[in-house]
Amino acid sequence: xxxxxxxxxxxxPTGMLHIGGVRTALFCWLFARKHGGRFILRIEDTDxxxxxxxxxxxxxxxxxxxxxxxxxxxxxxxxxxxxxxxxPYRQMQRMESHYKPAVEKLLSEGKAYRCRCTKEDLDARxxxxxxxxxxxxxxxxxxxxxxxxxxxxxxSEPFAVRLxxxxxHETWLDEGAIAWTDLIKGxxxxxxxxxxxxxxxxxxxxxxxxxxTYNFCxxxxxxxxxxxxxxxxxxHVSNTPKQLALYHAMGFEQPQFGHVPMILGKDGAxxxxxxxxxxxxxxxxxxxLPAAVRLALARLSWTPKxxxxxxxxxxxxxxxxxxxxxxxxxxxxxxxxxxFDMDKLxxxxxxxxxxxxxxxxxxxxxxxxxxxxxxxxxxWKRVAIxxxxxxxxxxxxxQALAFCWQAPESFDEKAVExxxxxxxxxxxxxxxxxxxxxxxxxxxxxxxxxETQGLKLKDLAQALRVALCGQPVSPPxxxxxxxxxxxxxxxxxxxxx
RNA sequence: GGGGCUAUCGUCUAGGGGUUAGGACACCGCCCUUUCACGGCGGCAACACGGGUUCGAAUCCCGUUAGCCCUACCA
Numbered sequence: 001x002x003x004x005x006x007x008x009x010x011x012x013p014t015g016m017l018h019i020g021g022v023r024t025a026l027f028c029w030l031f032a033r034k035h036g037g038r039f040i041l042r043i044e045d046t047d048x049x050x051x052x053x054x055x056x057x058x059x060x061x062x063x064x065x066x067x068x069x070x071x072x073x074x075x076x077x078x079x080x081x082x083x084x085x086x087x088p089y090r091q092m093q094r095m096e097s098h099y100k101p102a103v104e105k106l107l108s109e110g111k112a113y114r115c116r117c118t119k120e121d122l123d124a125r126x127x128x129x130x131x132x133x134x135x136x137x138x139x140x141x142x143x144x145x146x147x148x149x150x151x152x153x154x155x156s157e158p159f160a161v162r163l164x165x166x167x168x169h170e171t172w173l174d175e176g177a178i179a180w181t182d183l184i185k186g187x188x189x190x191x192x193x194x195x196x197x198x199x200x201x202x203x204x205x206x207x208x209x210x211x212x213t214y215n216f217c218x219x220x221x222x223x224x225x226x227x228x229x230x231x232x233x234x235x236h237v238s239n240t241p242k243q244l245a246l247y248h249a250m251g252f253e254q255p256q257f258g259h260v261p262m263i264l265g266k267d268g269a270x271x272x273x274x275x276x277x278x279x280x281x282x283x284x285x286x287x288x289l290p291a292a293v294r295l296a297l298a299r300l301s302w303t304p305k306x307x308x309x310x311x312x313x314x315x316x317x318x319x320x321x322x323x324x325x326x327x328x329x330x331x332x333x334x335x336x337x338x339x340f341d342m343d344k345l346x347x348x349x350x351x352x353x354x355x356x357x358x359x360x361x362x363x364x365x366x367x368x369x370x371x372x373x374x375x376x377x378x379x380w381k382r383v384a385i386x387x388x389x390x391x392x393x394x395x396x397x398x399q400a401l402a403f404c405w406q407a408p409e410s411f412d413e414k415a416v417e418x419x420x421x422x423x424x425x426x427x428x429x430x431x432x433x434x435x436x437x438x439x440x441x442x443x444x445x446x447x448x449x450x451e452t453q454g455l456k457l458k459d460l461a462q463a464l465r466v467a468l469c470g471q472p473v474s475p476p477x478x479x480x481x482x483x484x485x486x487x488x489x490x491x492x493x494x495x496x497x
Numbered sequence: 498g499g500g501g502c503u504a505u506c507g508u509c510u511a512g513g514g515g516u517u518a519g520g521a522c523a524c525c526g527c528c529c530u531u532u533c534a535c536g537g538c539g540g541c542a543a544c545a546c547g548g549g550u551u552c553g554a555a556u557c558c559c560g561u562u563a564g565c566c567c568u569a570c571c572a
Contacts, residue, residue: 012571012572046572047571049571117570118570119570122570132498136568188501194501195568196568199570213570213572218572235566235567238501241501261503262565264564268564269564299521305511310510310521311520313520314521317522334503335503336504337566338510339508339509341509341522343508343523389535390534390535392534400534446531457531458532461532462532473534474532474533477531
């Protein structure tokens, strides 16, 4: 009875990989992983004018960076290859093999028909109807009699193909409505009369079927790829009844639908560039860990429950991927939209950075480091990472280590005035003469210096920071010295002695 | 205009007839401290509005308002 769990994420390559899309993909991925099912990545490139190969690459890279691995889908970088038994996974490559036969079948069965109305004609009809303050519906209402539904057009002239939608009395309807039980929103119903005959295939070359539209391809593909659960954005709710009519016309088994709420910006409007970063790539560049992005995104609209209990402490908020997969349940997803909370992402990122090992952090951090980074020893990297692991982002960690690659070109005036006192100079000279920078040795040496000079550690540490980094801020002072090394410290100290 | 969805602290949310309406982030305060941070402790802060139903409504019903989605030969 229950079929194998298969979910899919089907972005269109018409721009950046949007953070909202990633969240939807994440839910699909979590759901598939939770149930031991498969997760498919499908490229919806039927919008010829806006789809590009470059955007497909961005999607593939973004998904990979996020750790959202797909079981079926395109092979990154190779348009002709794919993994999975139901390919190809780029819609334009399915035209002849899948879509056209499906359109022809519908045509021959009289469930769809050829339409010769031109774009201009339609625009004019729409304008006159809407001028009366009435919604335009193709061939219905005030447009009744103008449609091609009963005209039996042949293929001798260019034509688009429309699906004959139910008119209200069909037996498969639920009290005249197309209805379904949404996995997230519960029962949803749309009056049949509110839908009109929509285009399933655009106008093609004379006598030919044109490129099918989104709503058509989705149904053919989801069926052909055995998708069992269609988890997608809320914005598709209104498309569902159209698709349901198509499932019925084609005699396909329906998948289950789950519409996840949208992600809004701080001001409650749909998340857009205006709110800052929307593309997943930007989050990578800002120094977020993929795991933090996954957590933050998942926690928008989803509340994990452990024995029916929502998180009751900061600790419980910080779920690992394994925990998310184990706890994931569609019934714990909110019906209402959530606003994107950058502060929380930052907090999660910081926490995840703190609890990661330096080895786990290294590959991610390397992205933000100069070439010199890879020439450093393991030991050096370990100390560098551990000394800055309190940072909010990888980028911040990298900035905190910037002093390692470049001697200060200027010095914070106030800091110089405050810390570079006459009293501290002798101590600075003594530090310059030190040659063992191991932590314990420095500790001992500093204790001695501090005592003989009558200084507090704070006085010496701050003076050193100013001299070495140009500012009164740096990692713990012993680490700062060790990372720079004896020679470099002496060089930078020279001008202050 | 039509159809659909939604509504608890600033934000993410728990709760779903009787609770001091709980937690997290952010913010504020105190403590710790070799800088910046981290950390610890504490504080501020919410049931959109109006009607019902009920002994009792944040919770159930109706309406209003607001926001969002669809209403394309976009996806």
